[in-house]
Amino acid sequence: MSISALFIFTDGIEELEAIAPLDILRRSGITCTSASQSNQLSVTGRNQISLIADCLLDEALKNDYDLIVIPGGPGVRTLRKDLRVIQLIKKQAASGKTVAAICAAPTLLNDAGLLDNRSYTAHGTVADELPEIITSAAVVVDRNIITSRGAGTAVEFGLKLAELLTNEKTAKEVSDSIHFQPS
Numbered sequence: 152m153s154i155s156a157l158f159i160f161t162d163g164i165e166e167l168e169a170i171a172p173l174d175i176l177r178r179s180g181i182t183c184t185s186a187s188q189s190n191q192l193s194v195t196g197r198n199q200i201s202l203i204a205d206c207l208l209d210e211a212l213k214n215d216y217d218l219i220v221i222p223g224g225p226g227v228r229t230l231r232k233d234l235r236v237i238q239l240i241k242k243q244a245a246s247g248k249t250v251a252a253i254c255a256a257p258t259l260l261n262d263a264g265l266l267d268n269r270s271y272t273a274h275g276t277v278a279d280e281l282p283e284i285i286t287s288a289a290v291v292v293d294r295n296i297i298t299s300r301g302a303g304t305a306v307e308f309g310l311k312l313a314e315l316l317t318n319e320k321t322a323k324e325v326s327d328s329i330h331f332q333p334s
Contacts, residue, residue: 223254
C-alpha cells in the first residue's frame with residue numbers, strides 16, 4: 152500500500168516551504184499530490200515563482216491521504232477563508248491521520264481547533280495569534296500534528312515528515328543524498 156501526501160497550494164504560498172518538503176517526500180517514495188486551492192492549476196508564490204499543481208483542490212478532496220501539508224506565506228490568509236480547507240484539516244485530524252503546517256499555516260490548525268493542549272511552533276509573525284509557539288525548535292511533533300517555523304526550516308520539516316511516514320533509515324538516506332547538515 153502506497154503512502155500518500157497532499158500539499159495545498161494557493162497564490163502567495165511560500166515556495167520553499169512547499170517545494171522542499173514535497174521534493175523530500177517524493178525522494179522518500181511517498182506519493183505526493185499538489186492541489187491548487189484556486190480555480191486554476193498555476194499559482195504564483197510570494198516571491199513571484201510560478202508553481203503548477205497536479206490538480207485542483209475539489210478533485211483532490213475525493214481521495215484520502217496519510218498526510219496533509221500546508222505551506223505558509225501570505226497565501227495562508229486565503230486558505231483561512233476557505234471552508235473546504237478547514238473541513239479537510241478537521242477530518243484528517245479526527246481520523247488520526249497526520250496534518251503538517253509550516254510558517255503561518257499553523258493558524259489554520261488553530262482555526263480548526265487542533266492546537267488546544269498541543270505543543271507547536273510557527274513563524275514569529277503569528278505569535279500574537281499563537282502565543283504558545285515553541286521558539287527553540289525548528290520542527291515540533293505532537294501526536295498527529297507536525298509544525299515548523301518557516302522557510303529556513305523547510306528541509307528539516309520535510310525530513311521529519313519523511314521519517315514519520317516511512318522510517319528513520321529512509322529519511323537519513325534522503326538527508327545524506329542532499330547533503331543536509333543540521334545545525
